[in-house]
Each structure stands twice: as structure tokens, then as C-alpha cells.
Amino acid sequence: MKSLTRGKQHEIVEGLAHQMLDEKTELDNVTYSTIITCLKRCGRFGEAIGAGVTPDEVTYSAALDVYAKLGKREEVVGLYERARAGGWKPDAVAFAVLAKMFGEAGDYDGIQYVLREMRGLEVKPNLVVYNSLLEAMGKAGKPGLARSLFEEMVEEGLSPNEKTLTALIKIYGKARWSKDALQLWGRMRERNWPMDFILYNTLLSMCADLGLEEEAEELFEDMKKRRSGPRPDNWSYTAMINIYGSGGKPERALEMFDEMIHNKIEPNVMSCTCLIQCLAKVRRVKDAVKVFNTSLERGVRPDDRLCGCLLSVVALCEQEEIDMVLSCLEEANPRLVRFIEMLGDEETRFDEVKGELKGILNQASVEVRRPFCNCLIDICLNRGFPSQRAHEILYLGNLYGLYPGMHTKSSDEWSLNLRSLSVGAANTAFEEWIKSLSSSVENDEVLPQNFLIHTGSGTHRFSQGLPVAFASHLKKLAAPFRRDESRGGSFVAEREDVISWVQSRVGSSSVLAV
Structure with missing residues (x-):
């Protein structure tokens, strides 16, 4: 059975188990544990739960693992506590x-429970346990506790492996603890x-x-100089391209992209x-198109994020460059190109726009749906499409x-x-907001004392440069909003100023034009 497992x-x-029962050979807990382990390895967790007899010290760990794989946390804790009450001493x-x-599950209380139990039973964690606990700390967002646990492990004389160190670096990176991460890298080399x-x-x-x-440059050079072990792969080059971009x-x-191709490392x-995102920002559209075509020749299959990136290039590029960018987008997602053509057509009805956009968003991954809309709004504004689009x-x-949470x-x-x-979407949203305020003023609605606009500080990758661009837009409109120094990336105005400004614009059709 162990060999077959x-x-x-x-x-x-x-079949062997049934043969044993037919021949009246009793199945003990060792046999049941072997059957549970086999079913577990084959992914047949539901059957594994019903496979055992009354668990003992041999079968408890296997049964706990099966329940855990099925996500049955309450059953795991219940089984563990019943076993402990029966005198079982769990191992690592x-x-x-x-x-x-x-x-x-990111359950911090559960992690603390495990630590208390281990210390109470004086069970020394092995490397597997420490790795599991560190990964748990990462998901629970506890970098300080993770650092303490790592130091405890090293003091116990255990040497970390690649999994340990990767888990800790991820935790430090997520917490933006760059100093701790770089100190850890120094210890790794030392x-x-x-x-x-x-x-x-x-x-x-x-x-x-x-x-x-x-x-990053020091790390990258360290990888390239190593005579054995890991050398830069396409993910290493991607990180460097991202840093420079x-x-x-x-x-x-x-240069990083060309070096990667020269070293026969596929992008x-x-x-x-x-790289396309970086080149588009500095209006090097021809280079961006060249990178796209080279990547396709090398076997890259465009995904939704790349399509979103190309949409942003369409919004940014000059009129004479539009056709070659659209040809790239045609390769990646022909439906988006057809939709852009629809948006530019005066004859396209709103229900047609609604139906096609819904289909596009349903096909796209969740994380790119809002960027898609942002870029499409920018395209409508920058390409001179019908004003309502x-x-x-x-x-x-x-x-x-x-x-x-926009309003x-x-x-x-x-x-x-x-x-x-995006900048265009923000201006459009502001225009809609002011229209709503104008209506409230005209209808003599009770208005609050303060009005506030949040643009953020520009660190989000889809809103970089928004605070500066929006401040310029407010100045152009002579809007009464001023920067709120106590809240970064925010603009404030008082009721009387807003009412006066809105009333002075009544009848002007061009004042709020984006």
C-alpha cells in the first residue's frame, strides 16, 4: 500500500483494503493512515475523510491535513482539541x-493560537513549520512578528532555505520595509x-x-556574475525594465530589452x-510599436493588461501615429478596435455603445475593466469624438x-x-458633478458648508500626474477650489464661493468644456 501510495x-x-476485509484481516490505524494519505495525494479529500476509524497518534496529522485541504477550519480545530483532550501530543x-x-486564511488569531500551543507543549518548530508560519504572517500582514519569528529560527540554529527567505522578502516588500529587506540580502551573501x-x-x-x-542594479549584476546558480531570466529583466520605465x-x-533578446532570453x-508604457509616456510611439512587434515575433501572447496599455497609447499618440498603434491593438484585441470606431461614429446610438461595452468588459479580467473605461474616455476626448461619448x-x-465611492x-x-x-475621466466626472451642483443651486436645495475633491497624491499607476493636471484644469475654469495642504492631493471650496461661481456660469455652454 505504501508503494502504491x-x-x-x-x-x-x-482494492487491497477490500481484499483484507473479505479475508477478515483487521485494518488498523496504520493501514487507515496509509489509505488516507493515498486518497489525499490523489486529491480525493472527501473520500479521505470517511476512510478512517477512530484516529490515533498515527492518523491525526493525516486527518487534520485532509480537513485543512477542504478548508474546514472549524472541523480542524475541533479534531485537534478532541485529540489533545484525549492525551495526544501533536508533532511538528x-x-x-x-x-x-x-x-x-490570513487568520492572525489562528496563527497566535498555533504559536501558544507549540510553546505550551515545548514542541520545537522545524523548518517546514517556520516556513508555514512566515507565509501565514505575510498573508495576515504582520511584518514585525515575521521578523521576530525569523530571528528566533536563526537563534535556534536552523538555517533558512530559499522558501524561508523568499517568504520574508515578500513580507518586507509588501510592508515597504526596504531597509530590512536589503539588510536581509546582505546577510544572505555574508x-x-x-x-x-x-x-x-x-x-x-x-x-x-x-x-x-x-x-536593483547591484542585485542584477550580482546575478550575472555568479558562476553557478541563478542567472537573470525574463522575470529578472522585466523587473529592471519596470524600474527604468x-x-x-x-x-x-x-537597453535591457535589447540585452534580453541578445542573450536569447524570450520576453x-x-x-x-x-516597456511600451514607458515609451508611450515620452511619446516614442514608433519604438513602442517596434517593441510590440518584436515581442509577438518572439511568442508573446497579448493579455488584457497589454491591451489596456495599447489603449492608453491610442489616447496619447499624435494623429499621424494612430493607424500603426491601432494595427497593434487589432492584433491583440480586434473587438476593441471596432468599438473605438463605433465611438467615433456620430450615428452610433447609446444602446449600441452600452451593449458593446458590456460585452468587452465581461470578456476582460476584473483588474483592467476600470483602466479600459479610463482609456476609452481619454480616447473620446483626445480624438475629437462626439462630445457625449x-x-x-x-x-x-x-x-x-x-x-x-465617487460621490x-x-x-x-x-x-x-x-x-x-485618468486625467480625461477626472475632468469628465468633475463636469458631471458641477452640472449636478448647478441643478441643486437652481432648485434652492440645502447645500453643505464645504466641498471637497480628492485626486490622491499621484502614486497610483492609473492616476500618475492627476493632481497637477487637475489643478491646471481648475485654474483654467477659474473654479474656486484651492489645494488643501492638510490633505495631500485634495482641493476644497466653501459653499458661498461654489454657489457664486456656478451662478456666474449659468448660460455659458463652453465654461466646463474639457
Whole structure:
């Protein structure tokens, strides 16, 4: 049975078990544990639960693991506590199961429960348990506790492996603890701790997220100089392209891309997207198109994020460049190109726009739906499409729940949240908001004392530059909103000023034009 379990031959194992029962050979807990393990390895968790007899110290860990795989946390805790009440002393394997289960659920109280139980029973965690606990700390968002746990592990004489270090680097990166992450990297090199592709790339990705250009360059060169072990792969190059792209260094980003191709390392869709985004920002559209075509020749398959990136290029590029960008988008998503043509046609009815946009968004992954709408609004405005189109897209985006919390009203304050919008979408939303305010003023509605607009500080990748651009737009309109120094990326105005401004614009059709 043990040999068959390693080969995942659950049907033969079950057949042997039935043969034993037919021959009146009693199945003890060791046999049942073997059957449970086999079913578990074959992914037949439901059958594994019913496979055992009264668990003992042999079968408890296997049964706990099965319940945990099924996500039955209450059953796991109940079984564990019944076993403890019966005198069972769990081992490190059982605690690894508990730690992993609570970690995947991000259950901080559960993680603390595991730590208390281990310390109360004086069970020393092994490396597997520590790794499970560290991953759990990451999901629970507890970087300080993770650091303490890691130091405890090292003091106990256990050497971390690649999984340990990767988990800790991810935790530090997510918490933006760059200093701790870089100190850890120094210890890795000093103590010759193991480093693999995943660990190096995790460090590079963290540097990209935090804008640590010099540190990333040092890491990247360290990878290239290693005689053995991990050398830069396409994810390593992608991280470097992202770093240079985000830092406004298109030449260095292009050099990384060319070096990757020269070294016969195939680009991935993320490296292509990052580089096109970087080149588009500095209006190097021809280079962006060249990168797209080279990536396709190398086997890159465009995804929704790359399509969103191309949409943003369509919104930004000059008229003479539009055809070659649309030809790229045609390769990636022909339906988007047809929809752009629909939007530019005066004869297209609103219900046609609504039906086609709904179909496009349903086909797209959730994280790109709002960026798609933002870019489509920008295209409508920048390409001189019929004036109502941008407002139609914004209305439909609101209707489909892509801009939650945009409008907030209280007795003291009305606010407009533009933080997840592009520049064009923000201007369109502001225009709609002012129209609503004008209607309230005309109808003598009771208005609050304060009006507030949030643009954020420009760190979100879809709203970079929004505060500056929106401030310029307010100035152009002579709107009474001023920067709120106590809240970054916010603009405030008082009731009397807003009413006076709105009333002075009554009858002017061009004042709020975006």
C-alpha cells in the first residue's frame, strides 16, 4: 500500500483494503493512515475523510491535513482539541498543517493560537513549520512578528532555505520595509544562504515596487556574475525594465530589452507591457510599436493588461501615429478596435455603445475593466469624438460599479473622489458633478458648508500626474477650489464661493468644456 501510495494508485490501494476485509484481516490505524494519505495525494479529500476509524497518534496529522485541504477550519480545530483532550501530543507535522491553514486564511488569531500551543507543549518548530508560519504572517500582514519569528529560527540554529527567505522578502516588500529587506540580502551573501531564481526575482520585484534603482542594479549584476546558480531570466529583466520605465529612463529600459533578446532570453508579456508604457509616456510611439512587434515575433501572447496599455497609447499618440498603434491593438484585441470606431461614429446610438461595452468588459479580467473605461474616455476626448461619448462611457462605468465611492454626501460636506480616474475621466466626472451642483443651486436645495475633491497624491499607476493636471484644469475654469495642504492631493471650496461661481456660469455652454 505504501508503494502504491507513492505512485498515486488509489484504486489498487482501495482494492487491497477490500481484499483484507473479505479475508477478515483487521485494518488498523496504520493501514487507515496509509489509505488516507493515498486518497489525499490523489486529491480525493472527501473520500479521505470517511476512510478512517477512530484516529490515533498515527492518523491525526493525516486527518487534520485532509480537513485543512477542504478548508474546514472549524472541523480542524475541533479534531485537534478532541485529540489533545484525549492525551495526544501533536508533532511538528501537525503544527505545520495548522499554521498553513490559518496562514492561507490570513487568520492572525489562528496563527497566535498555533504559536501558544507549540510553546505550551515545548514542541520545537522545524523548518517546514517556520516556513508555514512566515507565509501565514505575510498573508495576515504582520511584518514585525515575521521578523521576530525569523530571528528566533536563526537563534535556534536552523538555517533558512530559499522558501524561508523568499517568504520574508515578500513580507518586507509588501510592508515597504526596504531597509530590512536589503539588510536581509546582505546577510544572505555574508552567510552564503541559498538563493534561487524566485528569491532573486522577488528581491528585484521589491526594488521595482519601491523604486530602488541602485540596489536593483547591484542585485542584477550580482546575478550575472555568479558562476553557478541563478542567472537573470525574463522575470529578472522585466523587473529592471519596470524600474527604468517607472524612473523615466526609456533608453536604459530599451537597453535591457535589447540585452534580453541578445542573450536569447524570450520576453514575457509583462516586460513588453512595461516597456511600451514607458515609451508611450515620452511619446516614442514608433519604438513602442517596434517593441510590440518584436515581442509577438518572439511568442508573446497579448493579455488584457497589454491591451489596456495599447489603449492608453491610442489616447496619447499624435494623429499621424494612430493607424500603426491601432494595427497593434487589432492584433491583440480586434473587438476593441471596432468599438473605438463605433465611438467615433456620430450615428452610433447609446444602446449600441452600452451593449458593446458590456460585452468587452465581461470578456476582460476584473483588474483592467476600470483602466479600459479610463482609456476609452481619454480616447473620446483626445480624438475629437462626439462630445457625449466620454460622458456615456463614464456613466456606464458607474453603472457597472467600476467607480465606487465617487460621490459622497453628508450634511457638512459633499465630496468627489477622482483617485482611480485618468486625467480625461477626472475632468469628465468633475463636469458631471458641477452640472449636478448647478441643478441643486437652481432648485434652492440645502447645500453643505464645504466641498471637497480628492485626486490622491499621484502614486497610483492609473492616476500618475492627476493632481497637477487637475489643478491646471481648475485654474483654467477659474473654479474656486484651492489645494488643501492638510490633505495631500485634495482641493476644497466653501459653499458661498461654489454657489457664486456656478451662478456666474449659468448660460455659458463652453465654461466646463474639457
